[in-house]
Amino acid sequence: MSQPAYAEASDPHVATRVSNGIGFIELDRPQALNALTTGMVRAMHAALDTWRENPEVLAVIVLSRHPRAFCAGGDVRFLYDAHRDGDQHAIDTFFIDEYRLDHAIFTYPKPYIAFLNGIVMGGGMGISQGAHRTAGLRVVGGTTRMAMPETRIGLFPDVGMGWFLARTRGAVGRYLAVTGETIEAADALYVSLADVWLDEAAWPALIDALQSEPFETGADIVARIRREAEANSGGAPAPDASALANARAWIDRHFAQPDVPRILASLEAAQHEADGAAADWAARTIGVLRERSPLSMAVSLDVVARADGSMAECLRRDLDLTRSSFAQGDVIEGIRARLVDKDNRPQWRIERIEDVRAEDVERMFESPWSAAQHPLRDLVG
Template identity: 70%
Template sequence: MPQEAPSASQADPHVVARVANRIGLIELERPQALNALSTGMVRAMLAALERWRDDADVLAVVVRSRHARAFCAGGDIRFLHTSYRAGDQAALDTFFADEYRLNHAIFTYPKPYIAFMNGVVMGGGMGISQGAYRTGGLRVVGASTRMAMPETRIGFFPDVGMGWFLVRTPGAIGRYLAVSGETFDAASALYTGLADVYLDEAAWPALIDALETESFATSEDIVAYLRRVAATGAQMRNAIDTCALAGSREWIDRHFSQADVPAIAASLAAAQREAEGPEREWAGQILDVLRERSPLSMAVSLEVVSRAEGAMADVLRRDLDLTRSSFARGDAMEGIRARIIDKDNRPVWRFARIEDVPASEVESMFESPWTVADHPLRDLQE
């Protein structure tokens, strides 16, 4: 079958979108930025998905990176920082609205969407992979996979609809991941339900070749083939059972089920003083992590997860609202400056201590700058 080329208006040099053997392939090609998403990349991916949505000759979609270091490290944070400093609010609104439309398109896609999640999978990288869960597709991980929503480190929050997924992880794990921004590996991803299958990455190139040459009658045949190839053996099942998040699950549930971030910090501090053995050390380590994060962002992030029980469309609209407040009166600009631009790692957060953040300030961050009728994502539906 001849391969399809995007039109000039849809093309982006960092995205290759083609059809081979009735499979739509989206390949990210921006290795120098760990495949961080630009507005052009987001639009190219969305255009490809829209072309293939009702095309009977496309049975499924595969998204991947050809580069070992990263599937996708997130959005182009430097661009956002530069745009805001220049007073170009429209550039930020356009990027986030387009990105969240892409996230929603993946989440509601009528065909299996399959994400090969190697290397760094963070922020926006989670946004273009997690929706596979709802499509009958697969989230494939390997030994190099490192996943996170690390936004509280830069004064932001877990966006791209990730609140919807985090609130549905076991126990208080979603609250823990949102607030701490900690990184986790493939086994922990499988344990939390944020990945579906594990496959040795040495086998990925041959598998992609097979997808382009094997005979598949239906989209279900493609997914079944991948599941057979990635059948989980005893060694991987043991790795899942003994992963870091499984090992600390009892402590996570105990401390991160507290009502708010100050209560979480107080619970951890008490364990650091009074607990015995490994929990004491773990509590001290996590408390140190929280003291480095933005207090306002941690409070907002916990609330993001708490409010994410409903529809994905509502979660994404709320995320867009929060992008405005996070840049205008939150810690995003200072966090990006300290961690990414100047790299001095000395952010001056708006509130110095976890205990200093008023509940009223957290609530005000969720106020939308748009009415229901003029919200940029008003047309999103489940």
């Protein structure tokens, strides 16, 4: 099956244009912190398809028009409503289209550059992290707040993020997947989820300069941004002094454990046996784990553990997991408790971390499609 064409797709919340050899994608849905809809996903993919073979487009830049967020993720309230209405087709369509876009970015033949201000979560990570594979850049600044907070709503780190988390330092990827904790720019640089830091006050002038200075190649555009970051490095945070760096020994000790119950047991031992900061950190982390979906945390740990293959394989697995998460997981209850009723009292299907069985996790990874019928079967790489 060939990849669907989105050449005619457009959306009022995505502005696309070409200026000075650069294809610009600007997200403009501020009331929802640029949360992605199916229409936005298709409009972005349409632009990338149009520019892919156009020799006059040397590189692509994606950014937000608003200071609060680059992209807060997918529109989970829409997914909740679709499930309530029994519209499985709408849910499948959103995830299929989103993952196709993420794969298109990951395999894009030209530098893809993401300016990541404010909130960058869930689907926002999906439309930015692939820049690293295109010889592009992930630019962060003082307001950047990154996370894959899915276990808080009973989901898992999808959009291919298992692939990236599996390739971070030590057990940090496992920690971020399970806890869904938010990290800042220095943390992102420390674990290679960002490439350069640039004071956000300098972003507008740089964007203007990129539209007027002469460039011969996409690499020239990337180099210009790197030079700007180096020239303004005086206020840059030190990755090796980041919160993740400071907690690295504790993260590696506890989150290298093979499953979530043993992670919890390791943390509980440290809480009682360690002193000072180590015990405090363990106690705080235990509190986080006790708030998350036990089943989702177990699935999320496996998502990272199984991500040693290609991005295409990860995205196919992610799509399988979206089906099981809605059918037999905790995502509907998590969205209800966190975002709809906002009572923050989710009733998880499996209440205790210690009660999640290996077969419960394995069942979540079963695909509803055969390999020959999988909607993402044509993705390669």
